[in-house]
Amino acid sequence: MDIDTQTATTIRRPIMSAKNVDVFYGNKQAIDGVNLDIPENQITAFIGPSGCGKSTFLRCFNRMNDTISVCKVTGEISFAGQDIYDSKIDVVALRARIGMVFQKANPFPKSIFDNVAYGPRIHDLAENKDHLEYIVVTSLKRAGLFDEVSDRLHESGTGLSGGQQQRLCIARAIAVDPQIILMDEPCSALDPIATAVVENLMEQMREKYTIVIVTHSMAQAARISQKTAFFHLGKLVEFGATEKIFTNPEDPRTQNYISGKIG
Amino acid sequence: MNTQHIVSSFNDDLNRMESLLLEMGGLVEQQLLEATHALRKEDRVRAKKVLKGDKRINKLEAELNEEAIKILALRQPVAADLRNVVMTLKMASHLERIGDYTKNMARRTNTITKAEAFTGSIGTLVRMSELVQSMIKSALDAYNRRDTEAAQDIRSADEGVDQMHNTLFRELLTYMMEDVRNISGCMHLLFIAKNIERMGDHVADIAQEIIFLVTGEWPEGKRPKGDETSKIIIEPDDIKNEQA
Numbered sequence: 251m252d253i254d255t256q257t258a259t260t261i262r263r264p265i266m267s268a269k270n271v272d273v274f275y276g277n278k279q280a281i282d283g284v285n286l287d288i289p290e291n292q293i294t295a296f297i298g299p300s301g302c303g304k305s306t307f308l309r310c311f312n313r314m315n316d317t318i319s320v321c322k323v324t325g326e327i328s329f330a331g332q333d334i335y336d337s338k339i340d341v342v343a344l345r346a347r348i349g350m351v352f353q354k355a356n357p358f359p360k361s362i363f364d365n366v367a368y369g370p371r372i373h374d375l376a377e378n379k380d381h382l383e384y385i386v387v388t389s390l391k392r393a394g395l396f397d398e399v400s401d402r403l404h405e406s407g408t409g410l411s412g413g414q415q416q417r418l419c420i421a422r423a424i425a426v427d428p429q430i431i432l433m434d435e436p437c438s439a440l441d442p443i444a445t446a447v448v449e450n451l452m453e454q455m456r457e458k459y460t461i462v463i464v465t466h467s468m469a470q471a472a473r474i475s476q477k478t479a480f481f482h483l484g485k486l487v488e489f490g491a492t493e494k495i496f497t498n499p500e501d502p503r504t505q506n507y508i509s510g511k512i513g
Numbered sequence: 514m515n516t517q518h519i520v521s522s523f524n525d526d527l528n529r530m531e532s533l534l535l536e537m538g539g540l541v542e543q544q545l546l547e548a549t550h551a552l553r554k555e556d557r558v559r560a561k562k563v564l565k566g567d568k569r570i571n572k573l574e575a576e577l578n579e580e581a582i583k584i585l586a587l588r589q590p591v592a593a594d595l596r597n598v599v600m601t602l603k604m605a606s607h608l609e610r611i612g613d614y615t616k617n618m619a620r621r622t623n624t625i626t627k628a629e630a631f632t633g634s635i636g637t638l639v640r641m642s643e644l645v646q647s648m649i650k651s652a653l654d655a656y657n658r659r660d661t662e663a664a665q666d667i668r669s670a671d672e673g674v675d676q677m678h679n680t681l682f683r684e685l686l687t688y689m690m691e692d693v694r695n696i697s698g699c700m701h702l703l704f705i706a707k708n709i710e711r712m713g714d715h716v717a718d719i720a721q722e723i724i725f726l727v728t729g730e731w732p733e734g735k736r737p738k739g740d741e742t743s744k745i746i747i748e749p750d751d752i753k754n755e756q757a
Contacts, residue, residue, distance in 0.1 A: 469589060496591045498729030502516075509594045510523065511516040 265290040265430065265460050266311060271325035273306050273315065273484075280306045282484040284325075288430070293452060293461045295471035295492065298481035299507065304464050307481065308432050311462065312348035313341050329430075346373050349423030353435040355415035357407035357422075362399050365407040365418055366390060369426035385425055392458075393421035394451045413444025417451065424459075431455070433463040437470065449474050468508050472496045480504045526584050527597065531657075533577040534601050537608045538653040540570050542646055544612060545712070548619045549642040552705065553635060555626040563619035570612035577605045593729075600726040604656070607715040607722075611649070614708040621701040631698030634684045638702065641677040641709050644670065648716040655720065659727045667720035668736040674713035675739030681706040682742040690752055710740060 264287035273281035281303045288294050288311075296304040306315065313334060315321040327334050334344055346369065357365050366386045369375070376382035386403075390396035395417040399410070407418050416436055423431055433452075437445040452461055452474055465471050471478050472492060479489040480503075488495065488504045499505050506512070518524050544566050551559035581602045584590060590598050625632060648667050655663035685699045685706070717736055724732045 468591065472591065497595065499592055505592050506516055508591050509518065510520060511518050 269326040276320045292476040294477040295475035302481040303484040346426040348430040349428040350432045363403040389421040389425040530580045537573040560619040560623040567616040574609045600722040631695040664720040664723040671717040672737040672739040678710040
């Protein structure tokens with residue numbers, strides 16, 4: 251990466267910061283020397299072709315890659331100034347601070363209420379029953395779902411529509427009061443209207459949370475993010491203001507990818 | 514563009530839009546050539562041909578607008594493609610205006626020829642028009658080749674058009690002050706000069722848009738401008754002095 255691009259990836263007050271991050275699956279290198287700062291209270295989108303490493307890199311942010319035995323992460327990733335790969339870090343607590351929403355909505359086979367209450371219960375966040383209810387209701391409201399489910403909180407979460415299930419998963423992530431929410435293609439299984447609802451929600455959530463989203467939809471990245479990072483073959487090719495990436499990208503590889511050209 | 518879209522019909526759409534602009538530009542160039550011939554030869558038949566020819570330019574512009582809007586709606590172009598579509602739309606509207614000025618030039622040529630009015634300074638007008646014609650031709654080539662250097666040269670060339678306009682303004686004012694019978698013809702000639710001067714501005718804008726299309730940046734600094742006509746005053750004494 252040249253010096254100019256490095257300067258462009260440095261943000262004045264990043265909430266997360268990756269320095270020289272390499273990720274290996276066994277002998278295969280999936281991420282190669284990535285430096286990237288995530289700005290607070292903004293939506294940062296990771297784009298790139300399948301297999302470029304964007305999801306792998308996203309999963310480094312809350313150590314989800316720890317669950318894969320052959321996966322090795324080197325370099326430094328810091329959250330609020332602290333190295334998250336430090337041996338003293340409590341990974342469960344870390345994942346409460348940095349939540350995650352996946353491509354396929356995966357509610358627990360429990361009631362809507364219990365899905366959202368699950369995190370606060372295991373992290374012991376609620377002082378009493380009323381407080382727990384307050385957390386559940388607030389989280390459902392913040393996820394834009396409460397009005398649709400208020401009369402059936404004790405029905406199963408799996409009975410909701412795809413878009414509602416995804417918002418339920420967002421409410422579940424919010425319930426443990428995270429600072430960052432990682433989203434791995436959260437709308438790829440949703441129809442355009444449900445997608446618009448989730449996108450609108452993300453826009454509102456930005457005030458309180460920092461969002462990092464992996465998306466295959468260029469249009470989605472352009473619509474919702476303030477910063478866009480383009481990955482290719484495990485490398486960060488370009489990172490900058492979304493407006494700049496989609497109007498006048500610096501790197502011809504970015505240009506080719508976003509406009510659907512053969513590079 | 515060397516790289517091609519994976520969806521080849523997207524390339525076809527862009528090529529169609531670009532071809533429409535080049536066709537429009539070619540027609541505009543031809544119209545100006547004809548209008549200039551008509552002026553030089555005081556040829557009303559040719560002038561009338563130019564009047565009719567403008568419809569074809571307008572029709573092409575409408576087709577281009579439709580194609581560009583279709584691309585924006587259906588392909589959602591980004592980056593260089595987006596700049597290409599938006600700038601081509603703007604260039605088409607400049608070309609359409611140049612077409613209108615050419616039509617006005619032909620209409621005035623028809624009027625002064627029919628009235629056998631005063632037709633001095635034709636030589637300078639023709640030279641001015643030839644310079645603009647060459648600018649249009651270069652602009653179309655620069656667009657086709659994505660050539661920013663050529664575009665920069667076109668921006669600079671417009672200063673020459675402005676200077677000829679200044680000269681004509683003085684000449685025609687002088688003719689009018691010398692003999693009131695010249696006024697009618699001179700007024701029309703002055704408007705023709707103004708039309709050609711405006712055409713030059715539009716071509717300079719097209720050149721600027723080519724630079725933005727290619728680089729994503731507007732050219733830095735103002736382009737050289739030489740139109741001084743808004744400041745020119747000629748007193749009767751000036752003419753007497755010149756004659757003495």
